[in-house]
Amino acid sequence: MDVHISLEGRADLTAQVYRQLLDAILDGRLRSGERLPPTRELARRLEISRNTVALAYDRLVADGFLVGRAGAGTFVAAEPVRGRAAPRGVVLPRAFWHGVETERAMPAARYDFRVGVPDARLFPMDTWRRLMGRELRAGFSAYGSPSGYGPLREAISRHIGLSRSVLAGPDDVLVTNGAQQALDLIGRVLIEPGAVVAVEEPGYPPARMLFRSLGARVVGVPVDAEGIDVAAIPRSARIVYVTPSHQFPLGTPMSLARRAALLAWAERRRAVVIEDDYDSEFRFGARPLEPLQSLDRAGRVIYVGSFSKTLLPMLRIGFLVAPASLVPALRTAKLLSDWHNELPTQAALARFIDEGLLARHIRKATREYAARHALIAEALAADDRLEPVPSAAGLHLCARLAPDVSVRPAPGVLMFESLESNCGEEPAQRGVVLGYGVIGRDAIPEGLRLLRSRMSAGPEPPAARF
Numbered sequence: 001m002d003v004h005i006s007l008e009g010r011a012d013l014t015a016q017v018y019r020q021l022l023d024a025i026l027d028g029r030l031r032s033g034e035r036l037p038p039t040r041e042l043a044r045r046l047e048i049s050r051n052t053v054a055l056a057y058d059r060l061v062a063d064g065f066l067v068g069r070a071g072a073g074t075f076v077a078a079e080p081v082r083g084r085a086a087p088r089g090v091v092l093p094r095a096f097w098h099g100v101e102t103e104r105a106m107p108a109a110r111y112d113f114r115v116g117v118p119d120a121r122l123f124p125m126d127t128w129r130r131l132m133g134r135e136l137r138a139g140f141s142a143y144g145s146p147s148g149y150g151p152l153r154e155a156i157s158r159h160i161g162l163s164r165s166v167l168a169g170p171d172d173v174l175v176t177n178g179a180q181q182a183l184d185l186i187g188r189v190l191i192e193p194g195a196v197v198a199v200e201e202p203g204y205p206p207a208r209m210l211f212r213s214l215g216a217r218v219v220g221v222p223v224d225a226e227g228i229d230v231a232a233i234p235r236s237a238r239i240v241y242v243t244p245s246h247q248f249p250l251g252t253p254m255s256l257a258r259r260a261a262l263l264a265w266a267e268r269r270r271a272v273v274i275e276d277d278y279d280s281e282f283r284f285g286a287r288p289l290e291p292l293q294s295l296d297r298a299g300r301v302i303y304v305g306s307f308s309k310t311l312l313p314m315l316r317i318g319f320l321v322a323p324a325s326l327v328p329a330l331r332t333a334k335l336l337s338d339w340h341n342e343l344p345t346q347a348a349l350a351r352f353i354d355e356g357l358l359a360r361h362i363r364k365a366t367r368e369y370a371a372r373h374a375l376i377a378e379a380l381a382a383d384d385r386l387e388p389v390p391s392a393a394g395l396h397l398c399a400r401l402a403p404d405v406s407v408r409p410a411p412g413v414l415m416f417e418s419l420e421s422n423c424g425e426e427p428a429q430r431g432v433v434l435g436y437g438v439i440g441r442d443a444i445p446e447g448l449r450l451l452r453s454r455m456s457a458g459p460e461p462p463a464a465r466f
Contacts, residue, residue, distance in 0.1 A: 005017060005020045005021070005042075005046060006020070007046060007048070013048050013049075013052045014052050014055045014056050014059075015056075017042075017046070017048075017052065017053055017056035018056040018059050018060060021036075021056060021060060021065075022060065022063075022065060025060075025065050025076055030076050031076060032076050032077065032078050032079065033075060033076060033078060034075065034076045035072075035073050035074070035075050036057070036066065036073065036074045036075065036076070038073060038074075039053040039054045039057060039074075057074055061074070064077055064079075065077055096212060096213055097213075100209070107411065107412055107415075108412070109411075109412060109413055109414055109415035110412070110413050110414070110443075110447075111413065111414045111415070111439060111443060111446065111447030111450055111451075112415045112438040112439050113414075113415060113416040113417075113434040113435050113436065113438075113439055113447060113451075114415055114416075114417070114435050114437070114438050115249070115395070115396045115416075115417045115433050115434075115435035116278075116279075116309060116395060116396070116435060116437070117309075117313060117395070117435060117437045117438050118309055118310065118311070118312065118313070118365070118395065118437045119365070119368070119369075119437050119438065119440075120312055122361070122364060122365045122368060123311060123312050123361065124357065124361060127352075127357060128348065128352070131348040131351050131352055132344060132345070132348045134348070134351075135343075135344040135345075135347040135348050135351075136344050138347075140343040140344060140347075143339060143340065144339075144340040144341075144343050144346075145340060146174075146331050146332070146334040146335040146339060146340050147171075147173070147174050147175065147331050147334070148173065148174060148175025148176075148319070148340065148341060148346060149175065149341075149343060149346035149347055149350060150170065151347065151350040151354075152175060152346045152347070152349055152350040152353075153170040153171075153173040153174075153175060153319075154170045154350075155349070155350045155353035155354050156170075156173050156175070156305075156319050156353070157169055157170050157172065157173050157321075158353075159353050159358065159359075160303075160305065160321070163281065163359075164277065164280065164288075164291055164294075165290055165291065165294045166291055166293050166294055166303055166321060167293065167294055168293075168303075168321040171324075171327070172321050172322065172324065172327065173319055173320075173321055174319060174320050174321075174322065174327070174330055174331060174334060175317065175318075175319050175340075175341050175346060176317075176318045176319060176320060176334065176341070177316045177317070177318065177338065177341060178306055178308050178316045178317070178318040179276060179278055179304050179305065179306035179308070179318040180206060180207075180210065180318075181318065181337070181338075182304045182306075182318050182319065182320040183207055183210055183211075183241075183274065183276075183304065184210055184214075184337070185320070185330050185333045185334055185337065186274060186302055186304075186320065186322075186330070187210060187211055187214040187216070188214065188333045188337075189326065189329045189330055189333050190238075190239060190272060190326075191211065191214045191215060191216045191239065192215070193215035194215065194216075194217060195215070195216050195217065195238055195239070196216070196217050196218075196219055196234055196236045196237045196238065196239075197211045197216040197217070197218050197219070197237065197238075197239045197240075197241065198218075198219050198220075198221050198228075198233045198234060198237040198239070198240045198241070199211070199218055199219070199220055199221065199240075199241045199424070200220070200221060200223050200228050200241070200242055200243065200247065200248075201220030201221055201222055201223060201423065201424060201425050202220075202223070202249055202250065202419060202422040202423045202424075202428075202429055203220065203223075203241075203243070203248060203249075203422060203424070204241075204243065204248045204249075204276070204422070205421070205422055205424070207241055207276070208220075208424050211239075211241070216239075218424070219234050219237065220423075220424045220425040221233050221234075221240075223247060223250060223252070225252060226252075226254065226255040226257065226258045227242070227244060227247065227252065227253070227254030227255060227258040227259070227262075228240070228242055228254065228258065228262065230258065230261040230262050230265050233265060235269065237269070237271060238269070238270070238271050238272065239271065239272050239273075239274065240262070240266065240271060240272070240273050240274070241274045241276065242254065242262070242273065242274070242275060242276070242292075243275075243276045243277075243278060244259060244275060244277075244289075244291070244292055245277050245280035245288060245289070245291070245393065246278070246279055246280055246391065246393040246394040248276075248278065248422070249396065249398050249417070249419060249422045249433045250389045250391075250398050251389050251390070251391030251393070251394060251396065251397060251398050252389060252390060252391060253288070253289060253392075253393070254289070255289075256289055256290075259289065259290075259292055259295060260295070262292070263292060263295060263296055263298070263300070263301070266298070266300045266301075267298045267300060271300065272300055272301075272302060273292060273296075273300055273301045273302070274301075274302050274304060275291060275292045275293055275301055275302065275303050275304065276304045277291060277303060277304065277305050278304075278305070278306055278309060279309045279310070279393070279394040279395050280393060280394070281310050281362050281366075282310075282362070282365065282366050282369050282370075282393055282394055282395065283366070283392060283393045284366070284369070284370040284373055284374075284392050284393065285392030285393070288393070291303060293321060299323035299324075299325065300323070301323075302320055302321070302322045302323070302326070303320065303321040303322075304318065304319075304320045305318060305319050305320075305321075306318040306319075307349065309395060309437075310358075310361075310362065311358075311361070315345060315349070316341075317341060317345065317346070317349060368441070369395065369436065369437070371441055372436035372439070372441050372444060373391075373397065373436060375441065375444045375445065375448075376397050376434055376436060376444060376448065377391075377397060379444075379445070379448045380397065380399045380434075380448075383452060384402070385401065385402045385405045385452075385455055386399040386400070386401065386402070386432075387399060387400040387401075387402070387431075389431075395435055395436060395437045396433055396434060396435040396436065396437075397433070397434050397436070398419060398431055398432070398433045398434075399431055399432055399434075400419065400429070400430065400431040401419075401430045401431050401432065401455075403430075404457050405455055405456070405457060406455070406456065406457070407432060407451070407454050407455050408454045408455075408456065409454070410450065410454055413450065414447065414450050414451060414454065416432055416433065416434050416435075416451065417432070417433040417434075417435070418430075418431070418432065418433070419431030419432065419433055432451070434451075
């Protein structure tokens, strides 16, 4: 076991060695049963007398923290020691972070309509293991580029060019740790303290919170059947965040006329549009409209995508496509944030795309998700207490609740998301958002029956995830 000990001066060296070893044991850095370095070796490293180290070891043995075994060495005592917590401290975060919920418990539920999570059972895990094993055997011995692994950027640019008509070469692509980091990098590069950022209302809460954390004044803009109401965007806004292919959480696509109006507004106001194309790969209806990025002629759209919802959340690979004028700054922001994504995973994903495995997976998953989508859509349409929002893509459906209807939670049994929890403005809109990535097709009918049984006349429930 390599023990780090730093001696200060020459006063009472035995006490210093004793205290630092004791701290390592109490903190859990030295665990029960671990072997300590021989006294001679530790003394040589610390450039002190072997007797000094031996005395410290003897004290720890006498106190019951170490045990000596003849011919084997000195070990941490078998009795487990719980790690000590860090000091509570007096340093406080900025005001924004007071009361911010950073981690939400997600208890298991029998009927899990969780939003934004794909079905891991559909993912070709054996194939992925083969690809990962190949890259791990090849080995990566140096740091990578902040922009991402070159072959992956090439594969992404080809994939989104064919599947989504996005105009991008490899040099326009920046690989990120999920779409959330892409939004963070964009915000770091573009948001000045107090800047106005317009977001959809209702909309994606993590994006809204992220922009606020960077010092922006976030303003919600209403969404109707055609998408964000361009006329309601504040004149002072310089960034607009939208989900035009499958609006989150309503699910409606932005109309072509509204897309054109948004791009014209951005050019007039010299603003930037962030286009989050988070789960547009799964489509069950008509041909998708062109992304804003492919319609943009002024270089004002930054396109954000993610493989977390297409493949597996644990992969944490996203990307952004930015105008050339922003790429150097975004690359530097990535370098300062975490340098680069983990390289073997990037290399495996590049092969996954190039060998046609991504396209095959999307076709297979789309068929399954389409069947689940149809089951839920039919059930929602049959209940006059619900008003389904039309949607033909993605991993969730939304339905508005009738004015006098509320839904009682069923912890541990039924999990879904409230429409209220995705609202940032008052009064919050009321409804349910049902994901179908986790729940199997056979469990959907009973899960929906339980949902209907929990609906009743009464006061509105709190805006929370049930």
